[in-house]
Amino acid sequence: MPEELYEIEANIPANPIEEYLRMDRMPHIWCPGCGIGTTVNCFVRALQTSGLDLDKVAMVSGIGCTGRVAGYMNLDSFHTTHGRAIPFATGLKLANPELKVVVYSGDGDLTAIGGNHFIHAARRNMDITVILINNMIYGMTGGQVAPTTPVGATASTTPHGNFEETFNLPFLAESCGAVYVARWTAHHVRHLTKSIKEALAKKGFSFIEILAPCPTLYSRRNKLGDGLDQMEFYRDHSQIKNGADTKTVALEFQGDIVVGKFVDKERPTYLQAMNQHYQKKFGDRYVPSEEMRKVFHA
Template sequence: MNEHCEYKDLDIQNPVLKALRQDRIPHIWCPGCGIGTSLNCFARALMDSGLNLDKVAVVSGIGCTGRTAGYLNLDSFHTTHGRAIPFATGLKLSNPELNVVVYSGDGDLFAIGGNHFFHAARRNMDLLIVCVNNYTYGMTGGQVAPTTPLGPTQTTMPYGNFEQSFNLPFVADACGATYVARWTAYHVRQLAKAMNEGLLKKGLRFIEVLCPCPTLYSRRNKLGDGVDQIKYYKEKSVIKNGADTKEAELTFQGEIIVGKFIDRERPTWLDSMNKHFSAALGDSFVPYGANGGDNGKN
C-alpha cells in the first residue's frame, strides 16, 4: 500500500479485496466504467450479508458485465450469451443450499436472454439478478440495446435510436419478481444496501443498476466521461421508494426514478414443488432441497 509511513507496520488491505479474486485484479473495464463500482458495492454487500460465501455462487453471461463472475471470489460461472439465468436455474435446483446470483448486463439479460428472465420471474426461481444497465453493448463496440433510450446515437442506430426501450423494473414487476429496485452508480450506499437485502431475501430478486459506459455511450453522445454521467444521475435522480414501476421509464438524460419499488413474498419454485408434491403424492414423494434451500445462511 502507499505512503502512509506511520501505518507501515500494519497489514492493511482494501477490505473489499476479500470478496474478490485478487489474482485477477486489475480488471478489464475502461476508465470511468461503472461496472467496477457496482461490483464494489456487491462485494461489500456480500461481506456484510453474514452469508457463508462458500455457499454463494455467481453466474454471468457474456459482455462487459459478464466478466463480473470472474472477479468474485465465489464459485463463479461465465456462461454463454443470454443464458446466465437458465444456467443459474439448473445450478440452484441441483444444489438448493446455494445462494445463486446472476450478474449480467442489459443486453445479455433482456435482449438475447429476455425470455429466460420472464420465465424465471414467473416461476419465482430463487435467484438474485443484478442487471447493470449501461444502455449499450459495450463489449462489441456500442450497438443499440433494448435499454437504449430514444434519441442517442449508437453504431447500429447511426442517426439516433428510434426504438422504444424496456422499462426494466416494470418488466420485473409484471413478471412477478419478489424484490425490484433501481439504483445508479451514484447511489453507492443505497445500492450496497439493496444488494444486501437482495442476497438475504428469497424468490426472484431484481436490481437494476444504471452505470456509465463512457467509452461507447457517453462520449459518442457528447455526454462527457463516466464521472459526468454519474453527475447526471446525481442531478436527475428522484428517490421514490414504492413507486409504481409503470412510471419508472427512462428517457435520454431525463429524470430517473430510483428506489425500492417492490418487496413482496411469493413461494419460490422449489417451495411450490415441494408443497404440491407433498399434497399430491403423500409419502411416496421424496422431499427435495429442504425448505427450498437456506440460501447460504448456514
C-alpha cells in the first residue's frame, strides 16, 4: 500500500460515531447479536442531525444491559438505580430546563420496577425522552420473565412457559398521556433514527419502544436462532402502520409486529403548565429560577 494512502486511511476514524462514544470504555459488555448497540448507533445518528448542543444533552439509565448505554455515551450521563432513571431525569430536567434529558433503559427496568415512575412521568407530560429497549426478558440477570415476555415464551423463571399477560407498551404510554409514541425494531434503523430525532425535538414526554434481540437469553432459550435470525424475523413480520390505534398493537409470541409512529400530539408539558400557571396566578410576583427564566420567560 502506498505510504500516503496509508496515512489517509489512518486519519479516518475507525467508526464515524466514535466521537459520541466513550471509546476508552470499549469493548462494551453486550453479547454478539445483541440489538442494543444498533439502537445506540441510531441514537447517535439522530443526535448528529438534531442540531442539539451535545453539552446540553444528558442521558440517564437505570440498571441492566440497556442501563449500560449511559456509560458508553460521551455525554453527561447518569447510571442510576434499578427502575429509577425517570425520577432522576425528572429532577435533572426541573433543575435545569435547558438540558435535553434522555432516559435510555430496558423493559424490565422501566416497566416493572420502574413502572410507577413511567406512568406518572407520562401523566405529567414531563419534558423528557424515554427510549426503551425491549428484549422481552431480564438480560443481565440471566433471562428471567419480564412484564414484556410474551405469553407462551420461556424464561429462566418461567421454565414451563409464561402464562402472565404482557404489557402493550405503546398503549400504556398513550393512555397515561405521552405526546409522542412510536415502536420500531433494531432492524428498522432508518425509521428508528428518524423517530429518535423527532422524539428529541418533541416537547413533553416522548416514548419509543425498540424491539431488540437477546440471542443469549431469549432467542436461544426459545429456540429462535441467533441475532441474525431475529433480525430476519423482524424484517419478515413487521408491518409499518403509522397512526395505528395503540390498543391494536399488542405483541404476541413470534406474532406479527406492528411498528410505526402511533401518537404525535400536543399538550402542555409539565414545565409549560407550571410556568404558565404561576405566571397567570402571580404575575410578576412569580420568581422562576434563573435557568427557568432563560427557557420560559426570555
